[in-house]
Amino acid sequence: MPTSPYEVLDQLVIDTAKMGWATTTMSLSLLKGFARERGWEPIATRRGDSAVSKLKPTVASEAPARSISATVGLDAQLLHVDGAHIPAMPDVVVMHFETVNLTATRIWSPGFEVVRSSPVQHGVFIVGTGRDTFLACAADDNGLRFDPYCMTPADRRSQEAFTLLTSYGDVHEHAWDEPDKLLLVRNRMVLHGRAKAVDGEDRELSRIGYRTGPLK
Structure with a gap:
């Protein structure tokens, strides 16, 4: 059994590579140190943001333009990958x-x-808006690229792909039921999203995206 924090995180990476996600209880600072030692590159997934984002459920009228919250507000999000628009x-x-x-x-x-x-492999989507728009399929050799909030179907096959990727099967509900709970998600293998926000709850999630190369 893993005993040191880094042994726990090594096992977390192994489990994430196999299953698409894994969880443990640990401070975020330990994960950051682990990531630095392994050469993981933190990246911002929204222009002007830092690599470490603080996310809170926000009513649509107060959310940043073109964010998911600007569309759904406090309701449940459609499932997506992070950074599909970059x-x-x-x-x-x-x-x-x-x-x-x-x-x-x-x-x-x-x-x-x-x-x-x-x-999913061949349907063409228009990704993003404005000068940063490009064309992409919902999957390639590296995995999924799908976000229903920033990707618009451009042909019949992408319309079918949109349906396939929003017709969810067995959805896992990850509970934040312990302090310092940490969730690692293999971004291009699974889709994720926030459930409907609990009324009156002050929810601030820390999120970091990393380029890691192949997980081992």
Whole structure:
């Protein structure tokens, strides 16, 4: 059994590589040190943000323009990958709460038959808006690129891909039921999103996206 914090994190990475996500209880500072030692590159997933984001459920009228919250407000989010709108996406996403929180994070792993289907592999989406717009499919050799909030189907196959990737199967509800709980998500293998926010709860999630290369 792992005994030191870094042994625990090594096992967390192994489990994430296999399952798409894994969780433990640990301070975020330990994870940051672990990531530095292994050469993981932290990246911002929104222009003007730092690599470490603080996320809070926000009513639509007060949310940043073009953010997911600007569309859904406090309602449940459609599941997505982080950074779909940037060419070089994070390989893993770390999420952390210092305190207990009642609003779950939902995770879904599309099956092989979905990811390797012709619509997902070959349907063309318009990604982003304005001068940063580009074309992409919902999956490539590195995995998924899908965010229903910033990707618009541009042909019949991408319309089918949109349906496939929003028709969820067995969704895992990750509970933030312990202080210092940490969730590691293999960003290009699974989709994730916040459940409907619990009324009146002060929920501030720390999130970091990392480029890691292949997980081992």
